[in-house]
Amino acid sequence: MHRFLWIHPFFDYNGRVSRLLGELCLLQLKLPIVSFRSTKRIDFVKAVKEATNTNDLALLVQLVKQDVS
Numbered sequence: 119m120h121r122f123l124w125i126h127p128f129f130d131y132n133g134r135v136s137r138l139l140g141e142l143c144l145l146q147l148k149l150p151i152v153s154f155r156s157t158k159r160i161d162f163v164k165a166v167k168e169a170t171n172t173n174d175l176a177l178l179v180q181l182v183k184q185d186v187s
Contacts, residue, residue, distance in 0.1 A: 140182075152185045 141151045154162070165177040 150186045152182050154181070154185050157181050157185055 137152070137154055144151050161181060165181050169175045169178050
């Protein structure tokens with residue numbers, strides 16, 4: 119998801135498209151999907167910005183782990 123947002127940035131971070139791509143990748147790898155139902159948009163944007171600015175995906179990974187179905 120982060121790589122997609124990094125190469126295809128939009129003001130709103132293209133959240134729906136990136137989450138869909140992320141879920142498709144997880145399904146293809148036979149991993150559980152991530153619903154992001156408990157993730158606030160502001161937290162998702164913060165995690166993506168941090169990953170972009172610091173090259174550290176820890177916060178984004180944390181969001182994914184908390185929402186694994």
